[in-house]
Amino acid sequence: MTFHTHHHEQVAEELYDIFESSFDEIFVTDAHGTVIMVNSACEQYYGLSKSDFVGKHVRELEEQGIFYPSASLQVIESKQALEIVQKTDKSRYLHVRARPIFYKNGKLKSVISYSRDLTDLMELSHQVDKMEQQIEFYKRELVQTQSDITGIIVHSDKMKKVFQFIERVSVVDTTILILGETGVGKSRIARLMHDRSSRKTKPYYEVNCAALPETLIEAELFGYEGGAFTGGLKQGKKGLIEKANCGTLFLDEVGELSLSAQSKLLHVLQEKKVRPIGGTKEIKLDIRIVAATNQPLEEMVKKGTFRRDLYYRLNVIPLYIPPLRERREEIIPLVHHFLTVFNERYNRNVEFSPKVFEAFLKGEWPGNIREIENMVERLVVTSERIVTIRDVPFLQQETYTSAHLSLHQKLEELECRLIQEAYEEFGSSYKVAEELGISQSSAIRKIQKYTRGIE
Template identity: 40%
Template structure:
């Protein structure tokens, strides 16, 4: 109790309770209930004491004395509280994951979404999968065009057959033809003596995904057009056409129609590919998808790194408000980097600020006007940059709305308006 025993000998223990030396009194409870009592007391110094009062009765079953055994359990209590807090955080993390899984979050062929924009895309995917028509996917880099192509294939009658992909911009021009169509033995210097099958043959009865189709050289576009029209290919160095049964899905982040007008893409190939165009919206145009994607990536990397990390509420708000120029690919990279560099299990907005801020951004003016533009457009650009600048500094939507002197609903509407305008600008 933190007192000299000699000073309390002979004192009434109930008086000591009234003076605040400890509370509650186990003696009083034993006197009232005439049985063994165990309680946790708190002394005047704030320490927790486990007190066990044992009644001793005489032969007439009258209470003669009370023996009290006391033990300081302050540290045990604190450890228990810490453990409980840790359990609460873990439970909160699990509940958030479960809620997001069950709250209008859909995952189809690894495509995770909640927004109405992506729901419409996936509805089109279902219908497109039922036919054999050629598809071209439009969208910015990083929006997940390959995932959509895979979803079309996996929902089609060709799902049991190969899904073969190639990035037309990642392979040198002199090798791209042999990769696509294969070559006969001895077709050129260094060629394999056995020859080689091309991707068209490997994708026979399946799907061939031609990513970055706009990067394909003009001279190869002629050969690709023939393969699409005749459903047969001619190997490099070959003389005999080879029939192929392949469904083509192409993708690009460029405007092919404009490229046709500039003479950079064959018009006949454009119309052959443009049978079913499908636009994949940028992540900033479907902000509702950010949070379920964050938790999906969080679960993925927690499993990969054997960790149990999670994001604070202000960090989630910051991720929701960011404009994501690199789309889903950038979001995934940011989540992975944040999980690697954060020292603790809780990832806060402070740790995200350094990751999301662009080099030299602090030295720039929040508004950049380099040409004469309509006033309405200038206002929208100013709003967009000002909101991003405020968010980087104050971390939360609530604080940003307060600093900019607008309501949270107004701030959300401004974001939606800016996103819609960007969508119109980026549509092919």
């Protein structure tokens, strides 16, 4: 029996060690929201001792502005696990995962929350970006285009696999076809492949086949001799294929090429030679072609709008880039990356509230990274210093002036909206009362009424 007791003590001690040494903050409340236990990571995140938490109700901690919003309260309300972004009073952002624990009879027993500090991760990601930019700048004087700011952020398993694949194929000269939706970062990845290849010191050119009219694309790609056609330069012009010789040419939206241009491109790939329009001499090439498309080329082949032989020639090594909604781990770091970039560019100091980060996390983003980049830029340029959920049009709730509601219901919905927005922005009942011109006891009552369990 002594041995058995000793064994239990040893197990309990080991479990406590695991609990204490976790990198994540572990925060446990009972079924009513009173804090039962926290680990030492909690002290680091909030700059408070464990005794400041244990025995307190989470709403009280939320009231004091120590963190906002409370994940535990939302779990108690919904009886379901959830993930949120939380802000602390030290202006740090935490990624919180909270789950309910039930007794065998199905009654709620407790809520366990695991929190990880995103702030350091975001800052680290930003520092790495800055260092890489400096290295690139010293390596070659490069005029940075706007698209160059798109961060390559790799936190998901899917993108780690993509990058392992890139490491393997960058060193060979095989033609690559990058597949993926608009805005997933295909041009950035093509550039990365060039920078990782033995051609990295040689020319790199890219052309968006959808951006040029059909009449110009061939002249742009293949070049032309003087007098080849009306409106051309007298002395002729070198095409991008010739300019990129010994280096890499990236053909974005290759599915947009006309059948005539497809035919000439096939010749370039097969013969490793290019003939300018109106010319008789062929120029020998040592070039790597990387192509990209967001179109279903196989279906275009069946319809006859894309040459089958060119499709096979391009599709030697296909590389699929998953859309952002399939790698949500990257959304928050991306948003933070763009927020930093645009704050620096426009000399602003805009911050996003936790609900805004959540809104980004939950969005579908059909335009992927480019859509997020544009959204963050717009918010930085047009917003006040702190962006709250009401500033984010894609997550606006349904308008509260629904025709079928009574005056009382309309007023209540309006009051609910005002209280939620004020509490999100100011984080304390005292400031909400001040802002809305009501007593603090009234503010506390309304906050409890309207902010319970909102996500």
